[in-house]
Amino acid sequence: MxxxxxxxxxxxxxxxxxxxxxxxxxxxxxxxxxxxxxxxxxxxxxxxxxxxxxxxxxxxxxxxxxxxxxxxxxxxRAHILEYRREVFLEQELPVVLRNLILYDIPLEELTRRYDACRRDLSPPPQP
Amino acid sequence: MxxxxxxxxxxxxxxxxxxxxxxxxxxxxxxxxxxxxxxxxxxxxxxxxxxxxxxxxxxxxxxxxxxxxxxxxxxxRAHILEYRREVFLEQELPVVLRNLILYDIPLEELTRRYDACRRDLSPPPQP
Amino acid sequence: MxxxxxxxxxxxxxxxxxxxxxxxxxxxxxxxxxxxxxxxxxxxxxxxxxxxxxxxxxxxxxxxxxxxxxxxxxxxRAHILEYRREVFLEQELPVVLRNLILYDIPLEELTRRYDACRRDLSPPPQP
Amino acid sequence: MxxxxxxxxxxxxxxxxxxxxxxxxxxxxxxxxxxxxxxxxxxxxxxxxxxxxxxxxxxxxxxxxxxxxxxxxxxxRAHILEYRREVFLEQELPVVLRNLILYDIPLEELTRRYDACRRDLSPPPQP
DNA sequence: GTGGTCTAGACCACC
DNA sequence: GTGGTCTAGACCACA
Structure with a gap:
């Protein structure tokens, strides 16, 4: 790490x-x-x-x-999702989206990276 | 502010x-x-x-x-884009994408918010 | 327990x-x-x-x-009473009383709970 | 202190x-x-x-x-009262009351000390 | 000046 | 072995 x-x-x-x-x-x-x-x-x-x-x-x-x-x-698991998702969606994401637009980064670029990232993370096993 | x-x-x-x-x-x-x-x-x-x-x-x-x-x-304008885009794409975005996936936020949610944000920013108000 | x-x-x-x-x-x-x-x-x-x-x-x-x-x-019995009463009265009780007053808990509330507690303890169940 | x-x-x-x-x-x-x-x-x-x-x-x-x-x-003020009162009433006080009874400390002794303690603490000014 | 973080090392109570 | 607390001292960012 x-x-x-x-x-x-x-x-x-x-x-x-x-x-x-x-x-x-x-x-x-x-x-x-x-x-x-x-x-x-x-x-x-x-x-x-x-x-x-x-x-x-x-x-x-x-x-x-x-x-x-x-x-x-x-x-x-529940606590993390509840706490972090909230903060992420309401505080971090808006800033990021704003920047995406200001820097003129097209949505396709974003989805491309999203998919790549998803492939990297091994699918979480269902408990 | x-x-x-x-x-x-x-x-x-x-x-x-x-x-x-x-x-x-x-x-x-x-x-x-x-x-x-x-x-x-x-x-x-x-x-x-x-x-x-x-x-x-x-x-x-x-x-x-x-x-x-x-x-x-x-x-x-040029300097901002040059400097910030780089930092944003290489350092901030990867973390954000990882979180999107960990928190199970679907791509649709993301594009929806992206569009909403774009609408908010696009029309510059004439003072 | x-x-x-x-x-x-x-x-x-x-x-x-x-x-x-x-x-x-x-x-x-x-x-x-x-x-x-x-x-x-x-x-x-x-x-x-x-x-x-x-x-x-x-x-x-x-x-x-x-x-x-x-x-x-x-x-x-004697040893417990001798040892614990002393500690309780001189060290624990003062802190408790101070809190009672700071938290504005009226004396009536205290006596009410005292009596309730006494009722709970008094009759030793015969096994 | x-x-x-x-x-x-x-x-x-x-x-x-x-x-x-x-x-x-x-x-x-x-x-x-x-x-x-x-x-x-x-x-x-x-x-x-x-x-x-x-x-x-x-x-x-x-x-x-x-x-x-x-x-x-x-x-x-509100947060302290809300948090501490709860803990005090539900967790600390029951133990104390139980001890009062087990150690055979009469209620009069308690009220006497309560009043003395109250006199020591200067009355809080009303904001 | 303020808080914030980190390290190294100590000592303790507990299991 | 575990966590928990405290100290001393360092360095940093911020206002």
Whole structure:
């Protein structure tokens, strides 16, 4: 995983976790890597991972069993979709569309890239 | 104008200026609002506005006549397109497309919003 | 039994045992559930139950017969009252009272709930 | 301000801020101390104060103006009451009442302390 | 000046 | 082993 430097690392880690859930890679009640392990894996400080996990926990994407670790919340998928879709559709997308038009990027270009991107993402398994 | 709080205010102001240029509202060599005026108008520290103007000036979108004010640069349109299109297509769009797919937003929804947005922007109001 | 997650599980187990004693459910010298049984019952690591029992043993609430199990200590009631009353009155209650007032909860509300709670506790069910 | 050692410092700081708001000491839209200032004042690390402020910000008790500082949110009072009262009445109070009865503390003792506590807290000014 | 992020390292409680 | 908290200190962007 490589980090974009204009966005906080802990946000990118949280996004990564959400993505794993949406893609069906991490099912409900599955244990996710410990803050230390993920810290080592991603080459970041455990505190930074911890911050991501706190953020996710507050949003009911993961939960904690004392002394054991963090687990994917059963409602994770729903919560992510509910929260992120809303923000995305109402706040991010309008800006993007506006730019598409201002920069004169034709719709065909967009659909072409959309299809390419769809092919890249393996279809999420139905639970 | 209301600001999104996840982005620096000076960036949002700069974006606003670029938009006016692309939309043809501010033709080449037209004087743009003074730092002070815009500061009052947007309820923002003049230093912040100044920072936007400096940023735009470095990218040849506006130029300065000492003691008079800032003006839209003749090459403004070209520079904006050249710089922003690149960044947008290569960096922002991929993330957006990925999200579109993860959040299961169908292409039809996208084109619908695209068209709506186009209708909103197309007719420049005559002041 | 469901656990509050802001408090250590072993403390909650210890509290539960104390409560049984105070309520007269577990008389002096009665055998209490084994570490293993209670662990299974509460879905908790036996080590955690063991920790509660050790904690209680140090405070003379229970005692241990090697190879047989843990038993309610004859002085259990007295020890619990002596220790907990003090802590409760001097440390916990002041905070609670302060909150009652800050949140504008009238005394009547308090006495109402007090009486309701008393009714719930008073009649010890005969098994 | 002296800290209780069984509770996280950042929670106690957050509680302190809430208390100031409920007592009417910090009106809406008033600037609260900067993380650095409060850190010096309370003899704790600015990061710790920051953590309190983040916590409060997420719960709409305070808000942030970029580069300026944190301010009391207009809905602060309402949010605190709504959130804390609920938790207090449904989770904390039942435990306390249960203990009152188990430790045989008479209601008169409680009301006596309640009145004393009320006298200590200066009556909140009506905004 | 303000907040925001990150690191390194420590210590603790809990399971 | 797990998370949770705190410190000290650094660097950055922003107003």
């Amino acid at each position: 490589e980090f974009r430097d204009h966005q906080a690392i802990y946000v990118q880690i949280a996004d990564y976790v959400c993505e794993q859930v949406l893609l069906g890679q991490w099912p409900a009640d599955e244990k996710i890597p410990s803050v230390r392990d993920l810290g080592v894996l991603l080459q970041v400080n455990p505190n930074t991972v911890m911050r991501s996990y706190e953020w996710l926990q507050q949003r009911d994407v993961i939960y904690n069993k004392r002394g054991i670790g963090f687990f994917v919340s059963p409602q994770a | 209301e600001f999104r709080d996840h982005q620096a205010i000076y960036v949002q102001i700069a974006d606003y200026v670029c938009e006016q240029v692309l939309l043809g509202q501010w033709p080449a060599d037209e004087k743009i609002p003074s730092v002070r005026d815009l500061g009052v108008l947007l309820q923002v520290n003049p230093n912040t506005v100044m920072r936007s103007y400096e940023w735009l000036q470095q990218r040849d979108v506006i130029y300065n006549k000492r003691g008079i004010g800032f003006f839209v640069s003749p090459q403004a | 469901e656990f509050r997650d802001h408090q250590a599980i072993y403390v909650q187990i210890a509290d539960y045992v104390c409560e049984q004693v105070l309520l007269g459910q577990w008389p002096a010298d009665e055998k209490i559930p084994s570490v293993r049984d209670l662990g299974v019952l509460l879905q908790v690591n036996p080590n955690t139950v063991m920790r509660s029992y050790e904690w209680l043993q140090q405070r003379d609430v229970i005692y241990n017969k090697r190879g047989i199990g843990f038993f309610v200590s004859p002085q259990a | 002296e800290f209780r050692d069984h509770q996280a410092i950042y929670v106690q700081i957050a509680d302190y801020v809430c208390e100031q708001v409920l007592l009417g000491q910090w009106p809406a839209d008033e600037k609260i101390p900067s993380v650095r200032d409060l850190g010096v004042l309370l003899q704790v690390n600015p990061n710790t104060v920051m953590r309190s402020y983040e916590w409060l910000q997420q719960r709409d008790v305070i808000y942030n103006k970029r580069g300026i500082g944190f301010f009391v949110s207009p809905q602060a």
